[in-house]
Amino acid sequence: MIAKPPGGRARSIQDIVAGAVLIGIAALALYLVNHLPAAGRVGFASGTAPRLFAYGLAALGAWIMISGFLKEGPGVDSSLAPSVAGLFVFFIVMWLVDQGLNSLAKSTGVVLFDKISALVGFIISGGIVAVANGFPGKDRFGMQGPLAILGSVLFFAFTVRDLGLAVTGVPMIVISYFASREGSITEALIFGAAMTAFCCVLFPGILGQPIPLWPTF
Amino acid sequence: MELLTNLAHGFAVAVTPMNILLCLIGALVGTLIGVLPGIGPIATIAMLLPITYKLDPTGALIMLAGIYYGAQYGGSTTAILVNLPGESSSVVTAIDGHQMAKKGRAGTALAIAAIGSFIAGTFGTILVAALGKPLTSVAQAFGPADYFSLMVLGLVCAIVLASGSVLKAIAMIFLGLLLSTIGTDLETGEQRMTFGLLPLADGIEFVTLAMGMFGFAEILRNLENTESRDLVQQKVTNLMPTKADMKEAAPAIARGTVLGSILGILPGGGAVLAAFGAYTLEKKIAKNPQEFGKGAIRGVAGPESANNAAAQTSFIPLLTLGIPPNAVMAVMVGAMTIHGIVPGPQIMTKQPDLFWGLIASMWIGNLMLVIINLPLVGLWVRLLRVPYRMLFPAILLFCAIGVYSINNQPFDVVLTAFFGLTGYMLIKLGFEPAPMLVAFVLGKIMEEKLRQAMLLSRGDPWTFLDFSKHPISTVLIVVSVVLLILAVTPALRKKRDEVFVED
Structure with missing residues (x-):
């Protein structure tokens, strides 16, 4: 199950897909809270927490994806x-x-x-x-x-x-x-x-x- | 002395015929799902939540708690006799337990597992009772900022102790937090991420998430790998361990109990980690480690004591601080919420019946479980002949009925199927859904406390680190940061990964 692409570059398909999925979820969330205020009088409004979590998720997704390009790891089931x-x-x-x-x-x-x-x-x-x-x-x-x-x-x-x-x-x-x-x-x-x-x-x-x-x- | 009075009060609550019956049902169901591979305590407790509507909260929680520790007893039976973990917390029991069974010592292995579990369960129960009062009074001094920081620490611990990639565990925490913000905003009443769907206005129903991720996704995964069941055929005899066996196992039981109790309290711990940790410990300190994997009795006694101790002590943070340390306790939060109980320090003062009754019932339940599991082992083994193709449709039907009954809402059933699919995908991508469930439960309280704290400090985000105003919060945040840094440090990560290596 170790994906080793031609050319010998090590990468983990699983991590690349996983990162992409997380970024996708974060993007969807950001789109959905777009109309809510990002900050309020005391720093927090209805849109603050969802945005914080979505940015965090996107950053983690990017990190996982990048690390997937750099290291060797499992692929994903073809199904x-x-x-x-x-x-x-x-x-x-x-x-x-x-x-x-x-x-x-x-x-x-x-x-x-x-x-x-x-x-x-x-x-x-x-x-x-x-x-x-x-x-x-x-x-x-x-x-x-x-x-x-x-x-x-x-x-x-x-x-x-x-x-x-x-x-x-x-x-x-x-x-x-x-x-x-x-x-x-x-x-x-x-x-x-x-x-x-x-x-x-x-x-x-x-x-x-x-x-x-x-x-x- | 006050402890004894309280415990006596608890026993008075727990020994009413109704509560004894519920405790027995919980223990039986727990053993049943423990024995059966492919269904775990999280899905079961979620599935049975709607059934407890008509019960009083104490009885309901007594029954649901019984399922969790009952599963720890049942899981070992399958592990020893079939070489298949009935529960993920008995994965390591299978290694040496099944080897013992192959050598004709199945009875001894089963007995040691049950005795170890009982001793650990008793110790765990006493610990819950003893730590209840002091921790509750600590928790009562907590303000919103302290609570928020405590939950941050809890989530960090969940990351540190999760199996697999640290990054992916953090990602699951964020996903859980994000999901928890779906629904109507608490302060402004605005709709957040609901797609305009009315059933989502109250947020995602906890049961749909738990059942989808742990019930349906598990079924999808189980159907992929057709398991071979290596059932030990000969009759199980000699349920009494010899004196030599006991002498050999006793220190392992003691160590497993202590280690399991500690790991149960820690967020992110729980029964699974306790069992793994205990096995690693036993192997490491053994005089002849090469015996492990070939039927070492300590390899059964240690993990089996540890997982049951952890199953008891994981109630400590839930009952005293209101913080679920693992996914099963997160489901218990769901159960308490359905019955209108807010988990936290006020349970002990406002609902002493529930608090002490639950603790007393745990010991009664453990006693019942020894009887349920040892002499009746033949009955449970026969259950293993039920093929999975009959098991999963039944689970599906129960789940569907259970989810539908929460709000009489077909949409919830659709949502459960959706989460089942999502969970299946996440597992395939190497994510562990358990931290997500904990984060989902904590998310709502966290956002509330965070906003309260921000309001009190007039929008100053550094209030959590202001030692003069919130010393508790400051310490908790500093500890969290240190732990998180340690978690990504290569040296510690290597150690952590070693614990999860099975052989």
């Missing part, structure tokens, strides 16, 4: 870049779909859109998992695990309020099962049904959590 990038896109798409449908629902007054957003969430997450799973040369980006895990959690997030725990639980577990390379769909279904039943009894039942149990159509 890291595509999977993280792909997942962030996936995330943003999911969020936009939900936001868009919600605002559409508000402007038209049709509450049904909420249900559609749940459905779209289900189709997107399920579809992506299926595609990732069925690709020739199975799981070539090493994305199947993360996709299935996050897909199942997002599916839960987007559907639980409308469909209820009793309906959401089984597909959620089935989706997450794709993350593992073992097991069968039958096992997933049986295990999912058992876990869902258990959680339905435990959380809204015994513990009295106010989580919706059945679909609210």
